[in-house]
Amino acid sequence: MKTILTGLRVNSELTIGNYLGALLPMVRLANQHKDDYNINIFVPDLHSIISEVDGELKDNILKSIKIYFAAGLQPNENVHIYRQSYVPAHSELCWILSCIASMGELNRMTQYKEKSEGKSSVNAAIFNYPILMAADILLYDAEYVPVGEDQFQHIELTRNLAMRLNNKFGQEIFVPPVKTEEQIKFMGVENGIRIRDLSNPEKKMSKSTAGENSKVMMFDAPEAAAKKIMSATTDSVGKIQYDMFNQPGISNLLQIEALVNDVPLQDVISTWAGETHYGDLKRKVASSVQTMLEDFQNRVNDISDEKVLEYLETGEKYANGIANAKLLEVQHVFNLR
Numbered sequence: 001m002k003t004i005l006t007g008l009r010v011n012s013e014l015t016i017g018n019y020l021g022a023l024l025p026m027v028r029l030a031n032q033h034k035d036d037y038n039i040n041i042f043v044p045d046l047h048s049i050i051s052e053v054d055g056e057l058k059d060n061i062l063k064s065i066k067i068y069f070a071a072g073l074q075p076n077e078n079v080h081i082y083r084q085s086y087v088p089a090h091s092e093l094c095w096i097l098s099c100i101a102s103m104g105e106l107n108r109m110t111q112y113k114e115k116s117e118g119k120s121s122v123n124a125a126i127f128n129y130p131i132l133m134a135a136d137i138l139l140y141d142a143e144y145v146p147v148g149e150d151q152f153q154h155i156e157l158t159r160n161l162a163m164r165l166n167n168k169f170g171q172e173i174f175v176p177p178v179k180t181e182e183q184i185k186f187m188g189v190e191n192g193i194r195i196r197d198l199s200n201p202e203k204k205m206s207k208s209t210a211g212e213n214s215k216v217m218m219f220d221a222p223e224a225a226a227k228k229i230m231s232a233t234t235d236s237v238g239k240i241q242y243d244m245f246n247q248p249g250i251s252n253l254l255q256i257e258a259l260v261n262d263v264p265l266q267d268v269i270s271t272w273a274g275e276t277h278y279g280d281l282k283r284k285v286a287s288s289v290q291t292m293l294e295d296f297q298n299r300v301n302d303i304s305d306e307k308v309l310e311y312l313e314t315g316e317k318y319a320n321g322i323a324n325a326k327l328l329e330v331q332h333v334f335n336l337r
């Protein structure tokens with residue numbers, strides 16, 4: 001059976017960008033394919049410690065699993081949930097892959113450039129991070145890796161590393177994840193999703209942005225979240241239409257409205273075509289987001305820690321089995337075994 005895999009870092013709270021851009025599409029895919037694919041959902045806790053030490057990491061890990069269920073993930077024997085640091089093969093393969101990755105290709109990673117820009121010193125993990133991500137994916141032969149647009153470059157790097165290693169040894173050791181365009185098609189979204197910063201819609205919404213009104217967090221008080229939407233930056237064109245280039249703020253609101261209500265973006269665009277009152281659109285989106293947060297937060301509180309630990313125990317047993325077998329294959333070709 002083929003594998004669909006994704007992970008979400010947990011060091012700070014989730015934004016609606018993470019939720020709508022990555023988590024919901026993943027949950028929908030998982031539910032749709034739970035009988036014909038392995039669905040691997042893991043918590044990249046080693047990625048979480050790169051930028052900061054989070055005193056609540058352990059609790060937040062449990063919370064992030066609850067979030068998947070609150071987002072609608074249905075438990076099933078093909079759904080595997082695990083923590084990265086509980087499967088040591090991830091770090092081991094990361095090291096091996098770093099022996100075939102080049103400094104040049106890592107240097108080109110946009111995320112690395114953004115995160116290191118203007119800093120006098122950055123840790124080595126920020127640079128190596130995409131290699132660990134490649135290991136996360138390649139250990140499980142995951143062909144489909146639903147992620148937001150900001151991670152596409154890392155998926156391409158993973159593909160390249162997989163093909164390079166296969167060529168080096170003349171064997172199909174890794175299954176490279178499919179190309180970005182095919183990932184997008186498989187996810188069933190027209191384009192990679194990029195929810196924008198509410199105050200500065202030229203940029204993506206990010207948990208690390210300082211401005212409180214820039215981002216809606218999944219655990220914001222729902223009414224406060226609605227107010228943030230009402231304060232979103234728009235433009236002076238005076239027409240509600242989808243034009244990410246000239247009207248990124250309005251387009252972002254249309255996109256959010258479509259994703260929150262699980263309707264095609266095109267339908268939302270048609271509904272608002274010809275309308276000119278930005279306030280009406282903001283009120284509608286604010287109300288959709290408020291309702292979504294209320295429902296979501298209630299569902300998170302319904303899932304117990306015990307239940308989550310039970311899923312993790314089973315998931316980690318499974319993950320170690322698959323990952324160790326793949327690692328052994330790699331160790332063999334490198335003559336380590």
Ligand code: TYM
Nearest residue numbers: 007008009017018021022044133136147148193194195205
């Ligand atoms: P992370 O934790 O930064 O983000 C989790 C997921 O959310 C997506 N995302 C967005 N999507 C749309 N609009 C936005 N504004 C937005 N912001 C974030 C991200 O694309 C991501 O899919 N490196 C990964 C975690 C990871 C991983 C992996 C993912 C580690 N190993 C292996 C897949 C497979 C990360 O830091 O995502």
